Amino acid sequence: KAGVTQTPRYLIKTRGQQVTLSCSPISGHRSVSWYQQTPGQGLQFLFEYFSETQRNKGNFPGRFSGRQFSNSRSEMNVSTLELGDSALYLCASSEGGSNQPQHFGDGTRLSIL
């Protein structure tokens, strides 16, 4: 089975722009979660989608949004980019029930200039 696939792997943007990141989960997995990893704040939960609905949300501003499609693929969007948004964005998928282990992709490294 193919693992979690995230595209693109690297992205460079400037302040004020917006960006969309993509995540394809493991086949059969219906839950997709997004995390932000920075040296200062570590790994922080952004949100989780299940059956095209946001099921859980972390403590991030409204500039961070996401969606999930009927095939379980998910996208994450960040608008009005700030320097502090530079991070590794990780996507994880799981079967969907509670307490199911999450499997991570290799992430998208976003750099803001």
Add this chain to the structure above:
Amino acid sequence: GEDVEQSLFLSVREGDSSVINCTYTDSSSTYLYWYKQEPGAGLQLLTYIFSNMDMKQDQRLTVLLNKKDKHLSLRIADTQTGDSAIYFCADTTGANNLFFGTGTRLTVIP
């Protein structure tokens, strides 16, 4: 909110055992996880333990859970240079949002 803590660094000699420790604060944690992150990569799920278990063994990996003290440890037997990486513990209370520790950078000395 939930707080998960780990020591930042650990160095061991090749062939020795490594023990990485983690403490958490939420008594309603249901599952606890260990992930490994190598440079430039995402998180690799190593193992996990349900909160009503004390121990779980998986080949070279042994997880010990002391629920009373909210202490979790990961023991790697016969540590190899390929085990050099950052190790994260994480917990969850049932929803699919993981709370991660700061990560422990394991360096294996040949």
